[in-house]
Amino acid sequence: GQNIDQPTEMTATEGAIVQINCTYQTSGFNGLFWYQQHAGEAPTFLSYNVLDGLEEKGRFSSFLSRSKGYSYLLLKELQMKDSASYLCAVKRAAGNKLTFGGGTRVLVKP
Amino acid sequence: SQTIHQWPATLVQPVGSPLSLECTVEGTSNPNLYWYRQAAGRGLQLLFYSVGIGQISSEVPQNLSASRPQDRQFILSSKKLLLSDSGFYLCAWSLRGLNTEAFFGQGTRLTVV
Numbered sequence: 001g002q003n004i005d006q007p008t009e010m011t012a013t014e015g016a017i018v019q020i021n022c023t024y025q026t027s028g029f030n031g032l033f034w035y036q037q038h039a040g041e042a043p044t045f046l047s048y049n050v051l052d053g054l055e056e057k058g059r060f061s062s063f064l065s066r067s068k069g070y071s072y073l074l075l076k077e078l079q080m081k082d083s084a085s086y087l088c089a090v091k092r093a094a095g096n097k098l099t100f101g102g103g104t105r106v107l108v109k110p
Numbered sequence: 111s112q113t114i115h116q117w118p119a120t121l122v123q124p125v126g127s128p129l130s131l132e133c134t135v136e137g138t139s140n141p142n143l144y145w146y147r148q149a150a151g152r153g154l155q156l157l158f159y160s161v162g163i164g165q166i167s168s169e170v171p172q173n174l175s176a177s178r179p180q181d182r183q184f185i186l187s188s189k190k191l192l193l194s195d196s197g198f199y200l201c202a203w204s205l206r207g208l209n210t211e212a213f214f215g216q217g218t219r220l221t222v223v
Contacts, residue, residue, distance in 0.1 A: 033212075042200055097169075100153045100154040103153040
């Protein structure tokens with residue numbers, strides 16, 4: 001089975017930093033993905049981690065600890081357009097199945 | 111470049127009517143294909159995934175079925191819709207392999223009335 005947990009909602013101020021945590025339990029782990037989804041739109045890919053450590057992509061960074069079943073997405077220098085849901089997803093080796101957590105809605109305030 | 115087409119964008123259907131949502135991928139071969147459903151304000155629930163023609167894995171028991179008649183075509187169907195089938199349906203594809211992200215279609219917002 002698979003269990004992916006992330007907070008439901010977070011609020012932050014424009015220009016600040018927000019960290020979205022994701023914990024997971026799975027067998028046959030084959031990578032962890034972060035997606036951004038604006039209301040009413042399809043998710044878009046942000047980052048991928050398969051090895052422990054930090055991956056940085058501009059204002060966004062993602063961290064993975066496989067032994068702890070833990071990842072976080074770090075959003076720096078928040079902008080109003082970053083208000084969206086952020087989805088954590090885990091890929092299993094069997095069938096390349098990609099399973100999502102419930103998503104974290106981030107609200108950026110001026 | 112690869113593209114994914116999903117239609118229709120919105121659909122209003124009466125309870126008990128059939129459903130057929132179609133998804134096609136261009137610019138790649140032998141992709142993994144996925145159908146997800148998203149209830150309002152919730153995460154994505156994996157409904158079906160396919161690793162090849164005619165190979166469908168179902169994730170949750172439900173009123174829906176999926177078929178893959180061609181390599182790059184994925185169809186979601188129902189014989190009789192229920193109110194609880196309302197939601198945002200998303201088709202996605204990915205390449206085979208380890209570090210391959212999924213790319214999503216624009217989604218179909220289905221309202222069953």
